[in-house]
Amino acid sequence: MREINRTPRALASGRMxxxxxxxxxxxxxxxxxxxxxxxxxxxxxxxxxxxxxxxSTTRQLLPNGLEVIVAPARGVPLxxxxxxxxxxxxxxxxxxxxxxxxxxxxxxxxxxxxxxxxAFMDRAANLGAVFNATTREEQVTYYLTVVAxxxxxxxxxxxxxLRGAQFRADELAREKVVVLGEYDRxxxxxxxxxxxxxxxxxxxxxxxxxxxxxxxxxxxxxxxxQMRTIRDLYYVPNNSALVVTGDVxxxxxxxxxxEVFGEWPRGADPFTRAPVPAVKPxxxxxxxxxxxxxxxxxxxxxxxxxxxxxxxxxxFAADVFSDILNQPTSRFQRRLVExxxxxxxxxxxxxxxNVGPITVxxxxxPEKLREALAVLDSAxxxxxxxxxxxxxxxxxxxxxxxxxxxxxAERGSENAHTIGFWWSVLSxxxxxxxxxxxxxxxxxxxxxxxxxxxxxKPRVTGVMLPTGARSAIGLTTAELER
Amino acid sequence: xxxxxxxLPLVAALPLAAQxxxxxxxxxPAPPSAAxxxxxxxxxxxxxxxxxxxDVDGVRVIHRRTTTGLVVANLYLLGGVRxxxxxxxxxxxxxxxxxxRGTVGFPGDSLRRAMARTGxxxxxxxHEDYTVYALRTTRAQLAPAWxxxxxxxxxxxxxxxxxxxxxxxxxxxxxxxADDPDALLESLADSVAFAGHPYGLSPVGTAAxxxxxxxxxxxxxxxEQMVRSRLLLVVVGxxxxxxxxxxxxxxxxxxxxxxxxxxxxxxxxxxxxxxxxVVSQRLPTNYILGWWSGPPAGSSDLPALRxxxxxxxxxxxxxxxxRRNLTYAVEARxxxxxxxxxxxxxxxxxxxxxxxxxxxxxRNLQTYTIKTEALAPLIQQFxxxxxxxxxxxxxxADFLARAELYRGDFRAGDRFIAELQAVTGEEVRRVxxxxxxxxxxxxxxxxxxxxxxxxxxx
Numbered sequence: 048m049r050e051i052n053r054t055p056r057a058l059a060s061g062r063m064x065x066x067x068x069x070x071x072x073x074x075x076x077x078x079x080x081x082x083x084x085x086x087x088x089x090x091x092x093x094x095x096x097x098x099x100x101x102x103s104t105t106r107q108l109l110p111n112g113l114e115v116i117v118a119p120a121r122g123v124p125l126x127x128x129x130x131x132x133x134x135x136x137x138x139x140x141x142x143x144x145x146x147x148x149x150x151x152x153x154x155x156x157x158x159x160x161x162x163x164x165x166a167f168m169d170r171a172a173n174l175g176a177v178f179n180a181t182t183r184e185e186q187v188t189y190y191l192t193v194v195a196x197x198x199x200x201x202x203x204x205x206x207x208x209l210r211g212a213q214f215r216a217d218e219l220a221r222e223k224v225v226v227l228g229e230y231d232r233x234x235x236x237x238x239x240x241x242x243x244x245x246x247x248x249x250x251x252x253x254x255x256x257x258x259x260x261x262x263x264x265x266x267x268x269x270x271x272x273q274m275r276t277i278r279d280l281y282y283v284p285n286n287s288a289l290v291v292t293g294d295v296x297x298x299x300x301x302x303x304x305x306e307v308f309g310e311w312p313r314g315a316d317p318f319t320r321a322p323v324p325a326v327k328p329x330x331x332x333x334x335x336x337x338x339x340x341x342x343x344x345x346x347x348x349x350x351x352x353x354x355x356x357x358x359x360x361x362x363f364a365a366d367v368f369s370d371i372l373n374q375p376t377s378r379f380q381r382r383l384v385e386x387x388x389x390x391x392x393x394x395x396x397x398x399x400x401n402v403g404p405i406t407v408x409x410x411x412x413p414e415k416l417r418e419a420l421a422v423l424d425s426a427x428x429x430x431x432x433x434x435x436x437x438x439x440x441x442x443x444x445x446x447x448x449x450x451x452x453x454x455x456a457e458r459g460s461e462n463a464h465t466i467g468f469w470w471s472v473l474s475x476x477x478x479x480x481x482x483x484x485x486x487x488x489x490x491x492x493x494x495x496x497x498x499x500x501x502x503x504k505p506r507v508t509g510v511m512l513p514t515g516a517r518s519a520i521g522l523t524t525a526e527l528e529r
Numbered sequence: 530x531x532x533x534x535x536x537l538p539l540v541a542a543l544p545l546a547a548q549x550x551x552x553x554x555x556x557x558p559a560p561p562s563a564a565x566x567x568x569x570x571x572x573x574x575x576x577x578x579x580x581x582x583x584d585v586d587g588v589r590v591i592h593r594r595t596t597t598g599l600v601v602a603n604l605y606l607l608g609g610v611r612x613x614x615x616x617x618x619x620x621x622x623x624x625x626x627x628x629x630r631g632t633v634g635f636p637g638d639s640l641r642r643a644m645a646r647t648g649x650x651x652x653x654x655x656h657e658d659y660t661v662y663a664l665r666t667t668r669a670q671l672a673p674a675w676x677x678x679x680x681x682x683x684x685x686x687x688x689x690x691x692x693x694x695x696x697x698x699x700x701x702x703x704x705x706x707a708d709d710p711d712a713l714l715e716s717l718a719d720s721v722a723f724a725g726h727p728y729g730l731s732p733v734g735t736a737a738x739x740x741x742x743x744x745x746x747x748x749x750x751x752x753e754q755m756v757r758s759r760l761l762l763v764v765v766g767x768x769x770x771x772x773x774x775x776x777x778x779x780x781x782x783x784x785x786x787x788x789x790x791x792x793x794x795x796x797x798x799x800x801x802x803x804x805x806x807v808v809s810q811r812l813p814t815n816y817i818l819g820w821w822s823g824p825p826a827g828s829s830d831l832p833a834l835r836x837x838x839x840x841x842x843x844x845x846x847x848x849x850x851x852r853r854n855l856t857y858a859v860e861a862r863x864x865x866x867x868x869x870x871x872x873x874x875x876x877x878x879x880x881x882x883x884x885x886x887x888x889x890x891x892r893n894l895q896t897y898t899i900k901t902e903a904l905a906p907l908i909q910q911f912x913x914x915x916x917x918x919x920x921x922x923x924x925x926a927d928f929l930a931r932a933e934l935y936r937g938d939f940r941a942g943d944r945f946i947a948e949l950q951a952v953t954g955e956e957v958r959r960v961x962x963x964x965x966x967x968x969x970x971x972x973x974x975x976x977x978x979x980x981x982x983x984x985x986x987x
Contacts, residue, residue: 123916168847175909177917194913221854228857231814232876235710342704376641387694390701410705439642446648450667453599457921 096482104466105297106475107304111313112285115304116466116475117297120459126198126293127460129190130205131467134281136184136259137323137401143277145261148182149226149269150277154189155180156218159211167208174200181464182259184399186471192460195294202307209282210311214274223266230260237339237511241347245509248333249349249404253326256401280321283314288470292462326351326402329505334527336510338517343390343410345511346420352396352405352500355473363481364496365396365405367488370444371436378435382426383409388419400472405500413516420527430497436490445486452482580929582939585774586782587757591929591939592773593765600671600766601922602664602678604781605930607759607791609658610730616741619734621754622655623699624747625662628681630691635680649674651681655732658794658867658934659761665923668767671776679780682755692744703736710973714816717806718872722820722969725801727794728868756787763930765922791934793867797822804969805984807976815880815974819987823869823964826935831869832948833956834964837894838863838871839907840957841965844890849875855883867935873968873987880972880979888987895962899954908949915945 105117134147155178161167171178171191178191189208193201233239243258250257289308291300329351353361372379372394383389392409407427411419429435455461469478508527512520580593606621613620629651631637644651649666651674662682666674706712716731723729734742760781764773824830842861849859859875873891877883919925933939968987972979 123920125913125916125920169906172906172910175906175913177910177913192913192917194909194916221851224854225850225857228814228854228876228878231878232711232857235812235814235816235876237708339708341708343701343708374645376638376645385694387697390698410701412701439646443642443645443648446646447650448648450648450650450665450670453597453667454665454921454923457597457599459920460917 097479100479104475104479105301107301109284109305109309111309111311112283113304113308113311114288114470114475115301115308116288116290116470117295117300118290118292118462118466119295119297120293120456120462122294122457122459124195124294125192125460126195126201126291126295127190127192127463128198128201128205129188129290129292129463129467130209131288131290131471132187132282133185133286133317133471134187134277135182135471136261137256137399138277138281138317138321139255139258139261141255141262142265143261143273144255144258145226145263145266146269146273146277147187148259148261149223149266150274151180151182151187151189152222152226153214153219153274154208154212156222157213157215158207159213160207162213170204174204176201176204178204183468184257184259185401186468188464188467190463190467192293198291198295198300199303199307202303206307206311212274212278214271214278216271219269219271219274223269226266227263230263230266233260237337237341238345240339241337241345241509241511244335244337245347245349245507248335248509249329249351249507251327251329253324256323279314281317283317284308284311285313286317288467290463290466290470292466293459323401326354329507331505332508332528333505334508334510334524336512336517336522336524336527338512338514341511341513343513344413344416344516345408345410346416346423347406347408347509348423348506349407349509350405350501350504350506352403353496354400354402355398355477356400357402359473359477360492361496361499362396362398362403363484364488364492365398365403365500367441367444367485368430368493368496369394369396370448371440371493372430374440374443377440378429379426382422382429383419386422388415388422392423398472413512413520416510416512416520416522427497428502431494431502434490436493441488441490448482448485580939581770582933583770583774585777587786588777588782589761590773590777591761591763591933592770593763593925593929594769595765595767595922597922598668598767599922600664600666600668600764600768601926602666602675602766603763603923603926603930604662604664604682605761605763605934606660606662606754607658607761607789607934608754609656609660610727610732611658611794612754613730613734615730616738617734617746617750618730618738619655619699619703619732620742620746620750621660622653622733623695623739623742624685624687624750625653625660625681626699627687627691627695627747628685630695631686631688632677632680633684633686635677636686640677640681643673644677647674647677651678656866657728657732660732661927663923671766671768671772675776675780679776683780683784685751687744687747687751689744692747696739696742699734700736700740703734703739710810710812710816713808714818714971714973717808717973718818718820718971721804721806721971722870722872723797723822724969726797726822728797728866728870754787756785756789757782758787758789760784761791761930761933763926763933765926765929793825793827793935796825796868804967805981806971807981808971808973809976810973812974814876814878815972815978816876817880817884817970817972817974817984818872818874819968819970819984820870820872821965821968821987823871826865826867826869826931827937828869830956830960830964833952833960834869834871835863835911836904836907836949836952837957837961837965839911840899841891841894841961844894845873845875845887848890849877849883849886853883853886855879855886859883859887865931865935869964871965878978880974881983884979884983888983891961891965891987895958895965898958901952901954904952904954904957908946911949912946 107115109115136147139147161170174193174197176191176193180189189205191201246257247254289304352365355362371377383392388411390410395406397403466478582591631640635643647666647670649670652663654661664674664678706716720729823834838861845859845861849855856875856877861873863871873887875883928942929939932942970984972984
């Protein structure tokens with residue numbers, strides 16, 4: 048899984064930028080959440096995880112505002128370099144919907160140092176680089192992995208793309224067709240189509256700032272000037288971080304980063320120049336029903352969850368709450384899945400600075416749908432009853448997290464992505480504290496989270512049914528909105 | 530859920546190779562200072578001296594000792610799709626899933642509760658050549674986790690209600706493969722490309738085959754197929770040999786010996802069916818996947834095939850995506866299985882034009898010889914990927930197993946980079962010409978947009 052796609056070999060040319068989408072996107076978020084656990088040596092006592100992370104991570108703020116973060120890992124002789132920029136969907140007004148992602152595609156095109164595409168790819172090949180990029184809601188990342196002794200070449204390669212991008216009209220015209228091809232693939236999935244429709248209802252006017260893949264019309268009419276606007280606004284060192292992980296010497300990395308990126312000129316604060324508006328609360332329950340040529344009824348219910356900046360504490364409770372409900376032996380799963388009502392049910396919170404969604408999704412047979420939904424509501428309501436969360440459950444989740452953490456730590460190349468994610472969404476400090484805070488959660492905190500964000504709160508309910516099933520079961524949006 | 534996720538790296542490692550990683554404890558050169566080095570060549574992996582193979586009362590074990598505090602145990606139940614028929618496809622993964630719901634030693638839900646207390650995970654990964662039954666645990670939890678791991682294989686209760694529950698869940702899941710065009714394409718493509726060969730069967734089965742599996746069949750499969758001669762256990766972890774031998778002796782070594790014998794499968798020979806399957810669906814784009822069938826995994830052509838596939842994939846990306854903008858996704862693939870195979874994948878709104886270009890690129894590879902020195906950068910990238918694919922204990926266990934099964938010796942992976950470096954341009958041309966032929970395609974989308982003879986012309 049690599050959820051973040053591996054690059055095709057550069058000799059042969061290239062990369063396959065990724066946008067997490069729909070179900071795959073949710074899966075990516077879940078994996079990312081697990082990957083968080085990948086950063087620490089496992090089985091440390093409560094409170095020790097933060098200290099260990101702080102000890103093993105080097106941070107240096109360069110005079111131009113670029114934060115350099117180095118997290119050595121000695122498993123294999125590789126180094127991963129990741130440039131993280133606080134860009135992504137959240138910076139997109141409607142007329143820019145999808146252009147953060149298109150910009151990401153243009154990053155690896157002609158630049159001043161490598162004016163011809165083949166020369167650029169040849170350089171990547173000579174480095175033995177495996178490279179790629181991703182666009183998410185609140186960050187864009189560019190990263191490459193090389194054998195450790197090619198680190199300097201890798202950094203200069205990234206710098207050349209960052210500093211000298213040309214945004215040639217001919218290349219942009221070609222690349223937007225590729226991005227539209229990515230859109231075509233996404234739209235071929237009924238789950239993506241459902242996800243998009245629910246997203247529009249959930250976020251309203253904010254939709255362009257959550258919709259990473261964006262709008263076809265906007266992408267089709269993109270101009271080089273819009274690319275330059277994005278670069279000038281967001282691609283400044285004081286809105287970026289350079290994360291280096293792997294078999295590296297932190298002091299040498301900081302010296303090299305200063306040499307390669309130190310001349311990158313500081314810019315104005317992008318969020319002063321282009322403030323991000325607040326997400327408007329959802330006013331009431333909303334529902335939609337779609338029919339597709341599918342073999343099961345899919346339900347996706349979403350709420351506005353905590354924004355990590357506004358209610359950081361709730362984000363920890365959200366993750367433990369989800370972990371416990373997703374345990375196969377939990378009371379929640381026994382009522383819903385073991386009973387045979389649902390084929391599966393998953394609870395998720397996706398941490399974002401600007402309001403993260405809470406999602407409960409599952410699949411069932413159309414003829415069971417009404418009863419399945421009723422029991423789901425009852426099972427969620429039950430989570431705030433006294434004694435619902437047991438000490439055994441909290442301990443089991445903690446034990447699982449300890450083992451998962453230890454196994455995640457084996458994958459050094461993923462650390463750069465995890466660090467970059469948390470740096471951009473909130474802060475490195477949040478990342479350092481995550482494991483310890485998760486371990487401190489109490490049943491009362493989990494129930495407070497459920498009361499504050501889920502129970503009785505406005506939500507969007509999306510139901511996808513096999514063709515013809517809606518009339519067969521007589522389902523209406525009105526009953527889903529009650 | 531967690532087990533599945535932990536096991537994903539095994540799947541992700543498939544395209545690269547069945548090769549070994551350097552033993553974590555093995556010495557290797559210290560990296561030069563990052564700030565002072567711009568060297569772009571790296572040493573190949575050092576020889577593996579920390580891994581041993583031994584036998585515990587008829588159970589074959591490969592053991593790599595680490596000091597990470599973690600333990601990965603992959604039990605390879607050999608045979609895969611060669612053990613089943615179209616009517617019983619999917620029986621082994623289903624059986625192993627049911628065992629999570631109770632054993633003699635851990636009845637009912639007590640098993641999952643006991644497992645949860647260890648924080649460990651047991652996963653099942655179906656594969657055409659074997660089923661991997663995998664444990665991920667820590668040194669501290671190894672003993673209690675192993676008791677559950679072993680009891681599930683040795684003494685499952687297989688209650689009728691549990692069989693019915695898992696069967697219903699799996700049938701529902703398999704039916705939903707058709708809901709996503711990419712999943713459907715992958716599912717159909719093997720049955721088309723390998724029609725009449727065991728690889729034409731899905732290791733997870735089909736909704737139809739799983740729906741008919743009975744408790745009696747599962748009990749019989751458990752009794753007849755869980756035998757020592759079918760097992761290869763690979764352990765990469767922080768456990769000493771004596772402890773490991775004790776665990777194996779008290780568990781898997783108590784199974785009947787059986788008379789299973791692992792062999793590489795027959796070449797495909799004459800396949801049945803037309804070699805083309807078209808599914809008409811109204812979609813925004815068309816999904817296309819075709820496979821060729823190659824030599825057995827022990828073939829000396831494999832390194833050259835690996836290089837040829839990488840070159841072709843790059844050329845397709847450059848020509849079809851970068852220059853012609855006909856797609857977002859195009860690639861050439863190589864699958865490391867006991868019988869090697871490879872293929873071409875693309876999604877496009879202009880299939881006729883795209884396929885013609887892909888065919889031309891393939892023919893160029895088969896016709897013109899690349900200078901051997903031009904292959905060097907590619908080998909450098911293989912080295913990076915090799916290390917990436919060996920970051921985890923699970924991936925290392927899988928590499929060891931593949932080398933052992935496909936090449937007869939877990940140490941064969943030591944030669945991975947050296948073998949790639951020895952590939953010549955002429956070999957690339959020859960293996961492309963010899964093996965990358967007679968592709969059998971599956972097409973999902975608008976049939977009006979493509980000429981059948983184009984798809985049959987590879």
